[in-house]
Amino acid sequence: MMRSIRPMRGALRDDTGAATAEYAITIMAAVGFAGLLVVILRSGEVQGILTDLVHRALTVAG
Numbered sequence: 001m002m003r004s005i006r007p008m009r010g011a012l013r014d015d016t017g018a019a020t021a022e023y024a025i026t027i028m029a030a031v032g033f034a035g036l037l038v039v040i041l042r043s044g045e046v047q048g049i050l051t052d053l054v055h056r057a058l059t060v061a062g
Contacts, residue, residue: 040046 041050
């Protein structure tokens with residue numbers, strides 16, 4: 001029974017591909033966050049706030 005556990009221990013210690021999986025999860029989270037930002041920025045209220053902000057900044061600047 002001990003002989004069958006040893007190869008399994010080696011397989012559990014092998015972290016080949018772990019960095020790739022972490023990158024994939026990070027990219028998926030970033031894409032989800034970007035999608036959320038697109039939805040928020042497309043709303044009329046947010047567009048009005050941003051337009052007003054840019055207008056005031058350009059008016060003050062010159």
